[in-house]
Amino acid sequence: MVITRRQAQVNNNEAISSNGVTQNGYHDSKTISDDKMSPHWKNSWLSNFFHCTVWPFILILGSSQGIMLLWYTAKKCDGSFSTLGGMFTTKGVLGVLVDIWSSVNICTKFSVLVLLSFFSFQLVLMRFLPGKTVYGPLTPNGHRPVYKDNGFYCYIVSVSALFILQYFLKQYSLSVTIVYDRFEEFLATLSIFSGVFCIFLYIKGRVAPSPGEWEVTGNFIFDYFCGIELYPRIFGFDVKVFTNCRFGMTVWPLLICIHAMKSYELYGFVDSMFVSATLQMMYMTKFFWWESGYMGTLDIMMDRAGYYICWGCLVFIPGLYAITTFYLVSHPVRLGFGLSIAIFTVGSLALVLNYWADWQKQYVRAKNGDCLLWGKPPQMIKAKYHLKTGEVKESLLLASGFWGVSRHFHYLPELLHAFCWCLPSMFQNIMAYTYFIWLLMLLVHRTYRDDLKCSVKYGEHWKEYKELVPYKIIPYVF
Numbered sequence: 001m002v003i004t005r006r007q008a009q010v011n012n013n014e015a016i017s018s019n020g021v022t023q024n025g026y027h028d029s030k031t032i033s034d035d036k037m038s039p040h041w042k043n044s045w046l047s048n049f050f051h052c053t054v055w056p057f058i059l060i061l062g063s064s065q066g067i068m069l070l071w072y073t074a075k076k077c078d079g080s081f082s083t084l085g086g087m088f089t090t091k092g093v094l095g096v097l098v099d100i101w102s103s104v105n106i107c108t109k110f111s112v113l114v115l116l117s118f119f120s121f122q123l124v125l126m127r128f129l130p131g132k133t134v135y136g137p138l139t140p141n142g143h144r145p146v147y148k149d150n151g152f153y154c155y156i157v158s159v160s161a162l163f164i165l166q167y168f169l170k171q172y173s174l175s176v177t178i179v180y181d182r183f184e185e186f187l188a189t190l191s192i193f194s195g196v197f198c199i200f201l202y203i204k205g206r207v208a209p210s211p212g213e214w215e216v217t218g219n220f221i222f223d224y225f226c227g228i229e230l231y232p233r234i235f236g237f238d239v240k241v242f243t244n245c246r247f248g249m250t251v252w253p254l255l256i257c258i259h260a261m262k263s264y265e266l267y268g269f270v271d272s273m274f275v276s277a278t279l280q281m282m283y284m285t286k287f288f289w290w291e292s293g294y295m296g297t298l299d300i301m302m303d304r305a306g307y308y309i310c311w312g313c314l315v316f317i318p319g320l321y322a323i324t325t326f327y328l329v330s331h332p333v334r335l336g337f338g339l340s341i342a343i344f345t346v347g348s349l350a351l352v353l354n355y356w357a358d359w360q361k362q363y364v365r366a367k368n369g370d371c372l373l374w375g376k377p378p379q380m381i382k383a384k385y386h387l388k389t390g391e392v393k394e395s396l397l398l399a400s401g402f403w404g405v406s407r408h409f410h411y412l413p414e415l416l417h418a419f420c421w422c423l424p425s426m427f428q429n430i431m432a433y434t435y436f437i438w439l440l441m442l443l444v445h446r447t448y449r450d451d452l453k454c455s456v457k458y459g460e461h462w463k464e465y466k467e468l469v470p471y472k473i474i475p476y477v478f
């Protein structure tokens with residue numbers, strides 16, 4: 001039996017990314033036969049089958065159900081998971097799902113038209129707005145992706161366009177808040193679209209892969225779920241920039257604005273909505289300001305364009321990331337001036353701290369260590385790594401500043417900031433904290449994932465860094 005190294009490592013439970021893709025791209029990835037693999041692999045065909053086929057299959061089938069249930073809980077169960085649980089006991093999970101899907105209009109003319117117009121608008125902005133050329137990280141086979149850094153302009157134009165559109169629609173007694181009213185239609189249509197789009201990406205990856213990394217295991221479910229190409233391009237458009245940034249990360253702030261408008265239409269000014277929406281808009285503004293830095297993170301360097309990342313950005317971000325303000329539309333809370341200011345101040349400081357930590361890493365690397373951090377020369381490790389081509393490269397691992405406190409200190413202010421935008425909903429329902437709970441799980445998992453990736457990439461140098469900075473997020477705790 002011949003399988004690729006990628007699948008073999010999944011069997012051996014080595015560096016597995018969140019979507020199941022191994023992260024050992026810095027060594028050769030030739031096809032190997034099972035007699036060369038560890039005996040553990042031979043004994044664990046069941047684990048291989050589970051990780052590479054059953055688990056992706058469950059996620060593909062279950063993901064859209066999960067996101068529709070979240071919408072249903074927020075809209076039809078008064079934001080209460082226990083009400084949903086009650087429905088599960090009376091009707092059964094399947095019964096509830098059948099009720100949901102039979103009541104939702106999928107691929108209506110309206111939703112398809114709105115989505116196609118939005119896709120086209122984003123593609124036009126992506127192509128024509130100016131931006132300097134930036135380079136992504138070098139892939140193990142020596143490919144360096146090139147981007148146009150115009151994310152911030154695209155974001156500003158998109159948010160402004162929403163307000164301009166609202167202004168014109170109001171003249172005809174219409175409103176963009178129809179997106180909130182008929183949100184389920186959009187979620188369902190996007191789910192279908194992303195499923196079909198990933199089939200297209202699978203075929204494209206097999207017959208006409210773009211330059212850069214790509215890999216086929218031959219297991220359709222695995223390849224469909226994890227993707228084949230790392231940097232697919234269609235007519236010069238980078239697919240992952242489109243799905244992650246121009247769609248997912250752009251729809252999120254637009255939804256926040258739509259929820260705030262809806263809340264204003266219903267009740268006038270509500271402080272809890274204002275605090276939550278403003279904190280999130282600040283977060284998004286920071287993201288787009290730093291977008292070129294995002295091109296060097298795990299999602300872009302590791303996750304191939306498959307169902308996991310495409311469905312995630314096309315459906316999961318709109319469905320889950322904006323859930324707090326979605327919930328606040330139907331559950332307004334009056335916080336009062338003092339509490340609003342307190343939450344807003346803590347949330348803003350947390351965001352500054354998170355940005356500062358991200359910035360320290362980029363700054364020291366950009367200056368090649370020739371700078372001061374907190375008034376002192378930075379403590380660094382010059383970590384060597386090998387490309388597949390055999391070429392030796394070097395990166396700086398910062399071991400002072402925030403990166404000397406813990407290996408992922410910046411996740412702490414990220415979590416605090418997210419908590420602050422959920423807190424305005426107070427404590428009536430846990431639903432408003434769904435994003436925070438998700439983020440907590442995602443970031444904890446990410447610390448393991450990044451450790452594996454870096455230990456494979458830097459070997460002894462990473463060990464050295466771990467000795468200098470032994471904790472993952474909170475010193476002496478985790």
Ligand SMILES: NC(=O)C1=CN([C@@H]2O[C@H](COP(=O)(O)OP(=O)(O)OC[C@H]3O[C@@H](n4cnc5c(N)ncnc54)[C@H](OP(=O)(O)O)[C@@H]3O)[C@@H](O)[C@H]2O)C=CC1
Binds near residue numbers: 358396442454457
């Ligand atoms: N809201 C959300 O859903 C999420 C938000 N985030 C946020 O996104 C931002 C980026 O986070 P994330 O993508 O996890 O990546 P990180 O910022 O943690 O970067 C990880 C990478 O940085 C490099 N690195 C690791 N340690 C060091 C060091 N000591 N010195 C220099 N370089 C180092 C390594 O890459 P290399 O190969 O270059 O050495 C490593 O793979 C953060 O602000 C985070 O909070 C992240 C995940 C989810």
Ligand SMILES: CC(C)CCC[C@@H](C)[C@H]1CC[C@H]2C3=CC=C4C[C@@H](O)CC[C@]4(C)[C@H]3CC[C@]12C
Binds near residue numbers: 249307316
């Ligand atoms: C299939 C699903 C269960 C999971 C889908 C997950 C993805 C939608 C998300 C996984 C990682 C997320 C992100 C990583 C880093 C980010 C930088 C930050 O500054 C903004 C948010 C984000 C882009 C974030 C977006 C969602 C993911 C890609």
